[in-house]
Amino acid sequence: MIAIEDVSKRYADGTVAVDRLSLQIPNHSITVLVGPSGCGKTTTLRMINRMIEPSSGTIRVNGEDILRKPVNALRQSMGYVIQNAGLFQHRTILDNIATVPRLLGWSKQRARARAAELMERVGLDPAMARRYPYQLSGGQQQRVGVARALAADPPILLMDEPFSAVDPVVRRGLQEELLRIQGELGKAIVFVTHDMDEAITIGDRVAVLRTGGKLAQFAAPDELLSAPADAFVEEFLGGDRGIRGLSFLSTRDLALDRSRVFPVGSDWQQLAGESAGAGPVLVTDADAKPLGWADLTVWAGDVQALEPHGQAFEVGKDSLRVALDRAVLSPTGQAVAVDGAGRVLGLAGQETVAAAIRAARQRRAADSEGVSTVKAAR
Amino acid sequence: MNGFFDIPSDLQSSYLGLISTHMQEALVPVLVGLLLALPIGLLCVRVNWIYPPVLWITTVLYAIPSIAFFVVLIDYTGLSKTTVMIPLTLYSLVVLVPAVVDGVRSVPEETNAAAAAMGIGSLRRYLQVQLPIAVPAIMAGLRVATASSISLVSVGSLIGNQGALGNLLTTAMLYHRPLLAVNSVVTTAVLAVLVDAVLVLLRRVLTPWQPASGRKAARRTSTIAGAARTPESVS
Numbered sequence: 001m002i003a004i005e006d007v008s009k010r011y012a013d014g015t016v017a018v019d020r021l022s023l024q025i026p027n028h029s030i031t032v033l034v035g036p037s038g039c040g041k042t043t044t045l046r047m048i049n050r051m052i053e054p055s056s057g058t059i060r061v062n063g064e065d066i067l068r069k070p071v072n073a074l075r076q077s078m079g080y081v082i083q084n085a086g087l088f089q090h091r092t093i094l095d096n097i098a099t100v101p102r103l104l105g106w107s108k109q110r111a112r113a114r115a116a117e118l119m120e121r122v123g124l125d126p127a128m129a130r131r132y133p134y135q136l137s138g139g140q141q142q143r144v145g146v147a148r149a150l151a152a153d154p155p156i157l158l159m160d161e162p163f164s165a166v167d168p169v170v171r172r173g174l175q176e177e178l179l180r181i182q183g184e185l186g187k188a189i190v191f192v193t194h195d196m197d198e199a200i201t202i203g204d205r206v207a208v209l210r211t212g213g214k215l216a217q218f219a220a221p222d223e224l225l226s227a228p229a230d231a232f233v234e235e236f237l238g239g240d241r242g243i244r245g246l247s248f249l250s251t252r253d254l255a256l257d258r259s260r261v262f263p264v265g266s267d268w269q270q271l272a273g274e275s276a277g278a279g280p281v282l283v284t285d286a287d288a289k290p291l292g293w294a295d296l297t298v299w300a301g302d303v304q305a306l307e308p309h310g311q312a313f314e315v316g317k318d319s320l321r322v323a324l325d326r327a328v329l330s331p332t333g334q335a336v337a338v339d340g341a342g343r344v345l346g347l348a349g350q351e352t353v354a355a356a357i358r359a360a361r362q363r364r365a366a367d368s369e370g371v372s373t374v375k376a377a378r
Numbered sequence: 379m380n381g382f383f384d385i386p387s388d389l390q391s392s393y394l395g396l397i398s399t400h401m402q403e404a405l406v407p408v409l410v411g412l413l414l415a416l417p418i419g420l421l422c423v424r425v426n427w428i429y430p431p432v433l434w435i436t437t438v439l440y441a442i443p444s445i446a447f448f449v450v451l452i453d454y455t456g457l458s459k460t461t462v463m464i465p466l467t468l469y470s471l472v473v474l475v476p477a478v479v480d481g482v483r484s485v486p487e488e489t490n491a492a493a494a495a496m497g498i499g500s501l502r503r504y505l506q507v508q509l510p511i512a513v514p515a516i517m518a519g520l521r522v523a524t525a526s527s528i529s530l531v532s533v534g535s536l537i538g539n540q541g542a543l544g545n546l547l548t549t550a551m552l553y554h555r556p557l558l559a560v561n562s563v564v565t566t567a568v569l570a571v572l573v574d575a576v577l578v579l580l581r582r583v584l585t586p587w588q589p590a591s592g593r594k595a596a597r598r599t600s601t602i603a604g605a606a607r608t609p610e611s612v613s
Contacts, residue, residue: 051491072497073497074497075494075497082495083488086491087492089489089587090507090513091587099498132586133587134588145492158495
C-alpha cells in the first residue's frame with residue numbers, strides 16, 4: 001500500500017504543482033490519476049519513486065517512509081513505464097527487458113531467461129528478442145516497456161501515460177493486455193493519464209485532479225460516473241457519462257423475451273396467423289444460433305431472405321451499455337441475447353434495457369441508504 | 379637518388395618510418411583528447427552552466443598557434459614528439475568536447491527518465507546508456523578531429539624532424555625536389571582518407587542498433603520481414 005499523506009510540491013518560482021494531496025493506494029489494484037495538463041498527476045507519480053522530491057508531506061510504502069530507503073534501491077523496487085516507452089535504443093529487446101535484473105546482480109543467463117519469459121507474458125513474438133527498438137512498432141515498443149518494468153517482479157508499477165502515443169486500436173489492445181496481466185500478477189499499479197475513458201476502462205479507483213494539484217474526487221469509476229463530486233469532475237467526464245455508466249451494469253437480470261424466437265422448420269403459416277400484428281420474429285438454426293429477422297406477413301420460409309440480425313450481446317459477460325447499443329443498432333429495436341456458446345437466450349428491446357437500468361438505480365439507491373444507515377449506527 | 383620515394387638522409391627515416399611517426403603523432407593526441415573529453419563532457423552535461431566557459435576555453439586553446447606552445451613546451455619536453463602531440467591533443471578538444479556533450483544531450487528525454495526511474499545511478503547512466511547512444515555524434519567528431527590532426531602534424535617540422543611527412547615539404551624546398559612535396563601531400567591525404575574509412579567502419583560495428591538511412595533501411599527491414607517468415611525463426 002502506498003500512502004500519500006498531505007503532500008505538496010511547490011517550485012522556486014511559486015508554482016504549486018501538487019497541493020496537500022492525500023491518497024491511499026491499495027495493493028492488488030489499479031489506481032488511476034487523471035486530470036487536465038498542469039494538474040500535477042505526473043509530479044505525484046514521480047514523487048512516489050523520488051524522481052521529484054515533495055516540498056512537504058510524506059509518502060509511505062507499506063508503512064515505511066520512502067525517504068528512508070536508498071533512492072536507487074527504492075526505484076528498483078518499482079517498475080516504471082513511460083510514454084513512448086523510453087527504450088534503450090542501443091540494446092536488444094531482450095537486454096532492455098533484462099536491465100533491472102542485471103542491476104540487481106542476476107547472472108546474464110538468468111536475467112535473459114526471465115526476459116524471455118516476460119516477452120511471452122506481454123504477448124511479444126520470441127523472434128523479436130534479438131531485434132533493436134527501431135525495428136518495432138510503437139505498440140510493440142510499449143509492450144517491451146511494460147515487460148521491462150515487470151522484469152524484477154516489483155510489487156509496485158508506476159505508469160506515466162504509457163499508452164498515450166499509440167493509435168486507439170492498439171491502445172485498446174494494450175489496455176486489455178494490462179488488465180489481463182494485472183489479473184495474473186495483482187500489482188499495486190499507479191496509472192497516470194489525461195484520458196477519462198482510459199481511466200474508467202482500467203481503473204479500480206480513479207483520482208480526479210484539478211489544475212493546481214488539488215484532488216477533486218477519488219472514487220470507483222461507476223461511482224464517478226453516477227455521482228460526480230462537482231461541476232469540474234462532471235465536465236471532465238464528458239457529455240455521455242450516463243451512457244458510459246451503463247458499462248458497470250450487468251445484463252444478467254435482463255427480462256428477456258423468449259416468445260418471439262423460433263427455430264427453422266416451425267409452422268410459419270400457423271405462427272403468422274397468431275402473431276402477424278406483433279411484428280418481426282427471430283429465426284434460429286437447429287443449434288439455436290441466430291439466423292435473422294423475419295416479418296411473418298411477407299416471409300415465405302426462405303433463409304436467404306431473412307434480414308441480418310447484426311451483432312448479439314452475451315448475457316452476463318457484456319454490460320447493459322453493449323445491450324443498449326445492440327438494441328439501438330438492431331433493425332427491429334430488439335437486441336439478440338446469446339449465451340457463451342452463441343445460442344439465443346431471448347430478445348431485449350430498448351424498453352427492456354431501460355427497465356433494467358431503472359431497477360439497477362433503485363438497487364444502488366437502496367444499497368447506499370443501507371451503507372449510510374450502517375455508518376449512522378456506528 | 380631523385381625518385382618519388384627517395385627520402386633524403388637528413389630526415390633520418392625511411393618512407394614507411396615517416397608514415398608510422400606521422401600516424402603516431404596524429405592519432406595519439408586524438409585518443410588522449412577523447413579520454414579527456416569524456417569526463418569533461420560528463421561535467422558539462424551534469425552542471426549546465428559549465429559548458430559555455432569550457433567551450434570558450436577550448437576555442438581559445440585552438441586559436442593559440444602551435445609555435446607558441448612549442449616555445450613554452452621545449453623547456454620541459456624538448457624537441458620531442460611529445461612537444462608536438464600536446465598542442466594537437468588540446469586542439470582536438472575543440473571538436474571532441476562539443477561532440478560528446480551534444481551527443482549525450484541528444485539522448486531522448488524518455489530514455490533518461492526511464493534509466494533514472496529504473497535506479498541506474500548517474501555515472502552508470504552516463505557510461506552505459508548516454509555514451510553508447512551518443513556514439514554516432516562522438517564518431518562524427520572523431521572523424522573531424524582525426525582528419526585535422528593528420529594535417530596538423532606537419533607543424534612539427536618547426537622543431538626539427540618531428541613533422542614526419544611534413545618534413546618532406548621543408549626538404550623539398552631545401553633540395554629543390556618538388557616531387558617530395560607532392561609525395562608529402564598525397565601521402566597525407568591518402569592516410570586521412572584511409573583512417574576516415576576505418577572510423578566509418580568502426581561506427582557501423584559499434585551501432586548495429588541504428589537504422590540505416592534510406593534505401594538500405596528498406597532493404598534491411600524487408601530481409602527481417604523475410605527472415606521472420608522462414609520456418610527456422612518460427613520454431
